[in-house]
Amino acid sequence: MSSRHLPLAATLLIFLVAYAACYAQFPAMLSTRVVGNLLTDNAFLGIVAVGMTFVILSGGIDLSVGSVIAFSGVFIAVMLRDTGLHPLAVFALLLVLTTAFGAAMGAIIHLLEMPAFIVTLAGMFLARGMAYVLSIDSIPVTHDFYDTLQGAYWLMPGKGRLTLIGGLMLLVVLGGILLAHRTRFGANIYALGGGVQAARLMGVPVGRTTVGIYALSGLLAGLAGIVFSLYTSAGYSLAAVGVELDAIAAVVIGGTLLTGGSGFIAGTFIGVLIMGLIQTYIIFDGTLSSWWTKIVIGILLFAFILLQKGLLWASTGRRWRLAGSG
Amino acid sequence: MEDREPLLRAQGVTKAFPGALALDGVDFTLRRGEVHALLGENGAGKSTLVKCLTGAYRRDGGDILLDGRPIDPRDTQAAQELGIGTVYQEVNLLENLTVAENLLLGRQPRRMGLVSPGATRAAAREMLAGYGLDIDVGRTLGSYPVAIRQVVAIARAVSLSGKVLILDEPTASLDAREVEMLFGVIEGLRARGLGIVFISHFLDQVFRICDRVTVLRNGRLVGARDTRGLDRVGLVNMMLGRELSEETRAHGRTDGPQGAPALTFRGFGRAGRIAPVDLEIRRGEVVGVAGLLGSGRTELAETIFGVTPHDSGAAEAGGSRLSLASPRAAVAAGFGFCPEDRKTDALVGDLTIRENIVLALQARRGWARPVPRREQAALAEEYIARLDIRTTDAEKPAGQLSGGNQQKVILARWLATNPRFLILDEPTRGIDVGAHAEIIRLIEELCAAGMSLLVISSELDELVSYSHRVMVLRDRAQVAALEGAGITVESIVSAIAAPEPEGAPA
The missing domain is CATH 3.40.50.300 (P-loop containing nucleotide triphosphate hydrolases)
Incomplete structure (x- = not known):
């Protein structure tokens, strides 16, 4: 197995072992009901993590997504309350806004040659601040169309429900995989993560790709905001605090190199499922504090950082031997 | 035609x-x-x-x-x-990226708008076939x-x-x-x-x-x-050729100091960087190092200064053994080193001239004993005057100086530590003609004042004009040692060009 696939394999193995361990203790964990809930509960995180994967693959970071989710929720709630617009029109407007917001951050990162960290940190404060401007209260969303969307599901065998938002996440993951591996844009993202200078010399349109990456992350953050709004039926400017960090954690646990250039969307999906699984286990157990989620995620993150470092040493060590051989 | x-x-x-x-x-x-x-x-x-x-x-x-x-x-x-x-x-x-992606990035074959990995790999294999390379392009x-x-x-x-x-x-x-x-x-x-x-x-x-x-x-x-x-000699002559030959001495300096060596290196080297060399330097002596790029000149300097510590041989000064395991140890032993790439390896461009000059002295004293500000200013003024560093004042960021003045600042940094042995790696590269002559004059002054110098240079005329002895390197090993009247541009060139190691032709 190549070192490129090893982190992905490790993630998959951890997920399977963890699920087997949960199943051994609580056989009900394998039911499609639990699987359906796992997808529904983590739909917004999964969607935003796909966008984060592209950003991290390119060697960047996007800290603004949690705030964008909160802004989206408040924006939808306020628009539905104060205007007569149909939710679909509001969704479309929101996606245009968040995509433009991401594109603007990408343009600043590229044109001003600023670190993505600081630009998206500014974006994080800006989006959160805009949410406060719209409203500081939690606004409930009451709309018939919302009820229709929330009630839409596909009944899986075993009475499990694949809800609309859970299915949406699966579609986003599939779309992300296609984008990453079957388009020139996807190849260019990997190229940027491998080295901006080399990518530029090889003819990658660096500026266009950078703007595209952050626009995509903004779009998916907006979509995650819609999903979050459907999930909670409310808009609150203090919601989704730290979701960007959860997304980064899912990406890294999913085996993507934080320095960029190596990783898989599928890995991120499994990373999200691992994080969801820990929470499900805690709910099943009933006695454990939810803090254990954070502790386990922390341990997993450390383990993956060590794994990545180990792989790096192993690959450079091999290169030295090759160079030294006659 | x-x-x-x-x-x-x-x-x-x-x-x-x-x-x-x-x-x-x-x-x-x-x-x-x-x-x-x-x-x-x-x-x-x-x-x-x-x-x-x-x-x-x-x-x-x-x-x-x-x-x-x-x-x-x-x-x-x-x-x-x-x-x-x-x-x-x-x-x-x-x-x-995979070999195939590298070959075809930006023009991957597409089917129905999507990149086809199979077709990409096939196209890559076809491209490489003409080169006798049959590898897995998917890795x-x-x-x-x-x-x-x-x-x-x-x-x-x-x-x-x-x-x-x-x-x-x-x-x-x-x-x-x-x-x-x-x-x-x-x-x-x-x-x-x-x-x-x-x-x-x-x-x-x-x-x-x-x-x-x-x-x-x-x-x-x-x-x-x-x-x-x-012929090789003709080619090396073309590469190193001389332009100032009329003005310079025809051979190296014969007025070298006599007596016991101040520093002795025996079998000094590091595997993979420089083969073991023997070197003796007396007080007030200039030893030149000649060789083409990649011949191990810089490697020799870095090994002596402990940047890449030696793994064979030993260094002695006045009968006692020196530890040169790190640049810190080398500085403690009274060594100084002006590296070839002064902008990345020596000068801190954002610091002022004063701060750059005091750097090595401060490092040797340790952080607990800061050099008083007044002393710093005095040092800076002294060396700006002595080395004729062209600047408006000592508080100008060193990065704004011209190449020759930057080189002087780095020289001043080491002179402030009063070293007994100074290594200069291409001290005159990339600086204008005027500063060039001043640096050479400075080398001669320092040597007259009793300092030992090891000077690496591609300028053979220059080496001949100030060296008492010249060490010629090729393929990371010493191939000749020339002395006094035996140092001429011709003898250095033929030592560099000789296809097999020979004794010194002079």
């Missing part, structure tokens, strides 16, 4: 940078189906010429004709589209050795450009077998009628693969010759 238009012809190409003329009316002609070596020491203008050809730099003057038509590439992309491809020493491909490039990556880079450049291929030190990190493989590839491309520019410091390889050579020196064309019938 040429019976047809050459593939690429550059005429009177000129490129100026602030404070330096990097290329001064250089002509260069590349024919179809030839491998043409571009030779010259660092700073000769090779890379500037290549960058003008590939569009990385815009030239200030002159014409470049490709197939008889004038071209003016705006960037490397434009040059590539015109037919000029470049492969750099540090392979500029992406190790994290990442980083999992293959450098030689394979070079061939992949060449395949990509040729498929994109296909007229002119510029190879910038392609063999620097290859072993002998890999070099042969690469030469096989180059010969195949030559047979296909490409014009290949080959830049290398290895003269053996130049004679092995190249049909013609063009030699540059100090931004000027020295000459272009057919490799056949060219």
